[in-house]
Amino acid sequence: MSDRSGAVDGSTDLDTATRIDGDAIASIIERARAADRTTLTEAESKSLLDAAGIETPDRAVVGDPEEAITAAEAIGYPVVAKVSSAAVTHKSEWADGAGVALDLADADAVADATAAIREAAAAEGIDAEVLIEDAADLEGGTETIVGGMNTPSFGPVTLVGLGGVFAEVYEDTAHRIAPVSEPEARAAVESLTAAPLLSGYRGRPPGDVDALVETIRAVGDLLVETPAIDEIDVNPVLVSPDGAVALDALVVLEG
């Protein structure tokens, strides 16, 4: 996390101006609106998170295998390749699994995965690019989810939970109304039944809970500052000893 400028003294006055790049956000939203879309692509969603001070992996959106290799070499192997298209929301289920290729260790693997995505898109007749992204070490951290939405009754609210079965099966999630103060965000994390897993369990490294706390607050601030956003779903946020990184993100605009 580049910016921890938010209130840490227990007050809820939020220093959102310094952590949110409103112009960048406005231009991302404008582009989607111009294309008549309310759902942002993963790449757009991540750029939006960047502008809100949330850490995201290095990445590039490319059109063909050659560009993909150039991008991968700039980022450094291993990388992942994902379909990037407004027409595809469930990437891993798309085109029999061609939509997401993990752990690409060299140029050939990158070229093949990119070509597969392009071919599948052509076969379906959709516009699609390819997102080449730094591969995260999933074993090196704990997957969490951070979300937020603009609700009719409470306005912007946030959600945090641990990834996988904890959030979905056990409904082990915690909500806070935004803006969320530092102690409130920390209390939300600590209230999770699965919270002890974040501090290191069976040899897993302890996660940077401060960074997760700041991610929750940043999602809350983003919603407060940007009424045009209806919903933000960052799943997973990988919490490692080095920070909290948004590995996947979906932003939906007000319809």
Place this chain on the structure above:
Amino acid sequence: MNVGSLFQPTSIAVVGASRSPEKIGHQVLVNLGAFDGTVYPVNPSAEGEILGREFVGSTAEIDDDVDLALVAVPAPVVPDVIEECAAAGIDAAVIYAGGFAEAGPEGEDRQNQIVETATDHEMAVLGPNTSGFVIPGDGLCGSFASGVEEVPAGGTCVIAQSGGVAHSLAFQTLREGRGLSAMVGLGNRATVGFPEAIAHFDDHEGTDAIVLHVEGTDRGRELLEASRTADTPVIAYKVGESDVGAFAESHTGALTGDHELYLAGFQQYGIPTVESTQELLDGAAVLGDGPRPSGPNVGVITAQAGPGIIIADRIQRSGGRLPELADATSEEIAAILPGITYAENPVDTGRPMPEFGDVVAAVAEDDAVDVVLVNELYEEALGLPVDRMRSLVETVEKPIVFATDGPPADFEADVAALRDLGIPVFHSPERAADVVSLLARYGALAGGSGGGRRGTETNDETAESTGVSTDV
């Protein structure tokens, strides 16, 4: 919008006033028997007098400034009646009938018409779909329910989403001899909702605590903000986990209903929540009458081990803490009772004894303790330590709650004496523990003085440093 015209009227029109005792319009009129302002029965098809008052044909014919219309007519004619009231310059109305937003598209249309008229004329409209309101201290019963006019004046203001729950709470306080400062059933919340009612009764002289019954509202954040802004202690009972609305339809929201949002929101805004109407009223009685706790730390003194264990267990499960007592306190207790059973917290004296009151005082005076819970079954030869408590409440500004039981005829005098000292007495360990847990949660959230809530400087750190779980 003038909510004062609704809750402090000097003249009232009862629209739909009726001679037929089975009609709401009759009972409403009967219930205004103790009201010392002017009452106009309105009914276009009635003539002569009712209960000593002359019928008028419509609100337009009343040659007086009417503050409030109690509208006891069926839903289909309500929109027109509200128009007439607005045209007659009436500032407030209560609509009893159901058949509005809760009842399909036709009902929604009706409610929209009412809201439009009310908004245009800045009318305060309570309901529709409510049993109304009662302010016992003013002899003002704006409800159609029979018997509720018997509820005595007390310090607690009930603001309930459901008129039925409002009346249930009112009758509970009647049975317990406590009474209410006000009882409001919000119903469909046309223009008077939680924020307006909370703000009004926060300024109401007779109110020392406000309790909320919440099912769900589209003005959740305003509800929280009004509760936080109030100087009067507010306690909330959020009911219903099944109404998830649009939230459940979204990707992230599918993981939850919005019930949790209410609980988290109340927590964030410093409002303690409970899970029963009894806790709501017990909590209000204790918070309203006595000193407010400045933290979540409970000192327990028990004359019998078993009930003490129930109490300690229940408090710690519900957001309270049992702190270690200061060494000086333990030494003092050991000096009072050499060979005491257990001189830590909870302090167990093993049995009632003449020195019991001194032990209570030693714990109450410990700085580590914010709230005191005393459990002592009544023993005829000793009685309850009324005299020692009398001197204790002079010197210690902390809530002290008693749990005791015994043959009613024998110990009622001692119980009454404690209550006169401002010490609440409950007759089961659980009930005492529950209200003390609420005090502890309140102490943790409010940081004591009633200030220090969200948005001020101390609250969040206080809540965190006390280590009280937010998701109880």
